Amino acid sequence: MVTAVTSMGRSGLYDWLMQRISAVVLLAYFVFVGLVLLGGVDYASWKSLYSQTWMRIFSLMALLSLGVHAWVGIWGVLTDYLTERLMGKTGNVLRFVFQMACGLTMFTYLVWGIQILWGY
Amino acid sequence: MLQVSLYRYNPETDQEPWMQDVEVDTGGKDLMVLDVLELVKGKDPSMAFRRSCREGVCGSDGLNMNGKNGLACITPLSETVKNNKLVVRPLPGLPVVRDLVVDMTMFYTQYEKVQPYLQNNNPAPAIERLQTPEEREKLDGLYECILCACCSTSCPSFWWNPDRFIGPAGLLQSYRFLADSRDTATEERLSKLDDPFSVFRCHGIQNCVNVCPKGLNPTRAIGHIRNMLLSRAV
Numbered sequence A: 001m002v003t004a005v006t007s008m009g010r011s012g013l014y015d016w017l018m019q020r021i022s023a024v025v026l027l028a029y030f031v032f033v034g035l036v037l038l039g040g041v042d043y044a045s046w047k048s049l050y051s052q053t054w055m056r057i058f059s060l061m062a063l064l065s066l067g068v069h070a071w072v073g074i075w076g077v078l079t080d081y082l083t084e085r086l087m088g089k090t091g092n093v094l095r096f097v098f099q100m101a102c103g104l105t106m107f108t109y110l111v112w113g114i115q116i117l118w119g120y
Numbered sequence B: 001m002l003q004v005s006l007y008r009y010n011p012e013t014d015q016e017p018w019m020q021d022v023e024v025d026t027g028g029k030d031l032m033v034l035d036v037l038e039l040v041k042g043k044d045p046s047m048a049f050r051r052s053c054r055e056g057v058c059g060s061d062g063l064n065m066n067g068k069n070g071l072a073c074i075t076p077l078s079e080t081v082k083n084n085k086l087v088v089r090p091l092p093g094l095p096v097v098r099d100l101v102v103d104m105t106m107f108y109t110q111y112e113k114v115q116p117y118l119q120n121n122n123p124a125p126a127i128e129r130l131q132t133p134e135e136r137e138k139l140d141g142l143y144e145c146i147l148c149a150c151c152s153t154s155c156p157s158f159w160w161n162p163d164r165f166i167g168p169a170g171l172l173q174s175y176r177f178l179a180d181s182r183d184t185a186t187e188e189r190l191s192k193l194d195d196p197f198s199v200f201r202c203h204g205i206q207n208c209v210n211v212c213p214k215g216l217n218p219t220r221a222i223g224h225i226r227n228m229l230l231s232r233a234v
């Protein structure tokens, strides 16, 4: 069995499932937000929508899903193109750096998102 | 005259691969690509390619013709030639041994990994292990594979990770034994496939389906394997 320490759950099935589930959450969220926007919003209604607990939970779920989805996706792309096979040891270093940068970005978005959701 | 462009590489004399342009007189006939290669070889015996049965059964002349993988012996010019031009290259992604001949080791190593043989630890019956017609039917579309490698070498996931992704050909054979009612090693087989590479590198691009000269559908087989992994895990 091929191991992969930087993948999401180290099982292909787990990663695959997480990616599908997070995709469904993201789709639901963006469709919902899209519909709300189409219906027309002003500051007051937007603020009251986002002050509902369920909307905050829904938004947090979407944010977490974005992180999971991005991690699995980026990991897939990086392990295709930045590899030891293609560029020697440099590949491993580059891949790790990119993966960490992506992880840090996602983590920042998450914390920042929580701050926005519960901060105002 | 048909304009033919051929990938040439002789590791003993060439620094790097080059394209040889030749004109071939097809006599106005709709020849197979293999016939054209034979005509070229008649004039230039140094040209190397693999062939054997010349009727799409042995799977040895898998080549890339005008950008698409296929068997040279059953690909008529009318199907592949556009603007009177034919470009023939070796199967992509595998190391070239010489001219159109590739080293298939990586492909066979992946095939070997799926243990492509029947495993059954029940005592052998007196005559043979029987299957119902329905059980046998499940193997249709799986057993016909001739291991030509057209599919795996057209799969981007196999190009980037040929050492870790089993590839469409190997996975089709993997499912051939997972689906066989006489095989009892299903659990062991599945547990070897659950990592992020062996099966899950398939992104469903379906290049494999697009090129299989036998009309097989590796993507569907891969989907079946994924479902087996899923239903055993949830």
Ligand code: SF4
Binding pocket: B144, B145, B146, B147, B148, B149, B150, B151, B152, B168, B169, B172, B211, B212, B213, B214, B215, B216, B218
């Ligand atoms: S599945 Fe089709 S293309 Fe792939 S090796 Fe078998 S016969 Fe060739």
Ligand code: SF4
Binding pocket: B154, B155, B156, B157, B158, B167, B168, B201, B202, B203, B204, B205, B206, B207, B208, B209, B218, B219, B222
């Ligand atoms: S469907 Fe899967 S196996 Fe077939 S070419 Fe695409 S990635 Fe490769």
